[in-house]
Amino acid sequence: MVTSTDSESAPPADAAEAPKLELLGDLRMTKQRQVVFDVLMEQRDHPTASEVFMRVKDRMPTISLATVYNCLETLSQCGVVKTVNVERGSARYCPNQKDHAHFFCVECGAITDVDLGDGQTPTSGWQMPDGVQVDQFEVAFRGTCPSCAKKNI
Amino acid sequence: MVTSTDSESAPPADAAEAPKLELLGDLRMTKQRQVVFDVLMEQRDHPTASEVFMRVKDRMPTISLATVYNCLETLSQCGVVKTVNVERGSARYCPNQKDHAHFFCVECGAITDVDLGDGQTPTSGWQMPDGVQVDQFEVAFRGTCPSCAKKNI
DNA sequence: AATTTAATTAGAATAATTCTTGATCTCAAT
DNA sequence: ATTGAGATCAAGAATTATTCTAATTAAATT
Numbered sequence: 308m309v310t311s312t313d314s315e316s317a318p319p320a321d322a323a324e325a326p327k328l329e330l331l332g333d334l335r336m337t338k339q340r341q342v343v344f345d346v347l348m349e350q351r352d353h354p355t356a357s358e359v360f361m362r363v364k365d366r367m368p369t370i371s372l373a374t375v376y377n378c379l380e381t382l383s384q385c386g387v388v389k390t391v392n393v394e395r396g397s398a399r400y401c402p403n404q405k406d407h408a409h410f411f412c413v414e415c416g417a418i419t420d421v422d423l424g425d426g427q428t429p430t431s432g433w434q435m436p437d438g439v440q441v442d443q444f445e446v447a448f449r450g451t452c453p454s455c456a457k458k459n460i
Numbered sequence: 461m462v463t464s465t466d467s468e469s470a471p472p473a474d475a476a477e478a479p480k481l482e483l484l485g486d487l488r489m490t491k492q493r494q495v496v497f498d499v500l501m502e503q504r505d506h507p508t509a510s511e512v513f514m515r516v517k518d519r520m521p522t523i524s525l526a527t528v529y530n531c532l533e534t535l536s537q538c539g540v541v542k543t544v545n546v547e548r549g550s551a552r553y554c555p556n557q558k559d560h561a562h563f564f565c566v567e568c569g570a571i572t573d574v575d576l577g578d579g580q581t582p583t584s585g586w587q588m589p590d591g592v593q594v595d596q597f598e599v600a601f602r603g604t605c606p607s608c609a610k611k612n613i
Numbered sequence: 614a615a616t617t618t619a620a621t622t623a624g625a626a627t628a629a630t631t632c633t634t635g636a637t638c639t640c641a642a643t
Numbered sequence: 644a645t646t647g648a649g650a651t652c653a654a655g656a657a658t659t660a661t662t663c664t665a666a667t668t669a670a671a672t673t
């Protein structure tokens with residue numbers, strides 16, 4: 308990881324540019340994995356596993372929560388989904404394949420994708436110890452979003 | 461938050477420069493809070509709440525795990541302790557009051573503090589949406605540390 | 614079609630954290 | 644010193660997210 312990609316900037320909340328699902332090794336593209344991924348792409352609001360479960364159930368009523376967890380784990384390991392930890396409690400999931408960070412509004416709970424600046428990498432600005440190999444990163448900002456800031460005046 | 465501080469760079473594993481404990485509002489500096497903080501300062505290996513509990517128990521056998529959680533929460537809210545989430549599972553705690561990130565070695569589990577570069581802020585390099593107010597951040601890098609990388613040759 | 618391996622399901626189990634309640638402590642004002 | 648109010652603590656119960664287990668089903672391969 309830790310490579311800048313190009314293309315679309317923070318998608319307008321909902322959008323479906325369907326990145327190709329490339330799984331690794333012996334992993335199979337199953338109906339369940341596809342539906343879990345589709346659901347993430349269609350409503351990009353960083354749902355929890357339970358929220359994904361509820362959405363997936365509508366079109367695949369027999370799926371189990373454990374499977375949703377398994378699918379999210381698999382997709383995450385394949386780099387096609389990102390796990391987001393902005394709060395203690397439930398992890399959230401995001402199909403944005405670019406290197407990006409998250410901003411969490413402590414007032415309304417909204418999560419926004421934050422893009423890297425041009426020519427920046429996730430380790431830019433940090434004094435990484437010599438010789439470490441960085442494979443993944445997670446950057447979370449917490450604070451107040453513009454619309455909540457207004458309400459607080 | 462999101463202000464660069466100066467002084468000491470990544471402390472040599474263990475060190476005790478005793479930052480002053482300033483609590484907010486009606487909060488009181490109790491024996492329990494002080495001991496929890498002392499323990500974090502004396503062995504700076506990013507312990508979990510349970511590990512802190514075990515260490516604190518040695519010098520205050522009557523303390524309860526719930527109190528350790530409460531103390532860590534309080535110290536964290538006062539900005540004197542940082543909560544570190546590098547893995548799912550237990551949160552870890554760190555008394556480094558500077559703005560800093562963490563590097564987690566997936567091989568050996570070691571956690572290293574990573575300093576900001578000179579003149580950098582936590583949001584440097586990121587295209588923060590206009591008007592957001594950032595109060596906190598958490599940056600975690602995952603990968604392989606130099607000594608584990610050697611073993612893998 | 615048979616075989617092999619991976620994936621799914623349902624529910625049980627685990628583990629971290631939070632909550633609840635009553636007792637205790639601190640501080641400040643009487 | 645006494646009292647009252649609010650903060651904190653302790654112990655254990657409760658909650659909740661996630662992982663594990665074992666049996667079944669599905670997918671790919673021969």
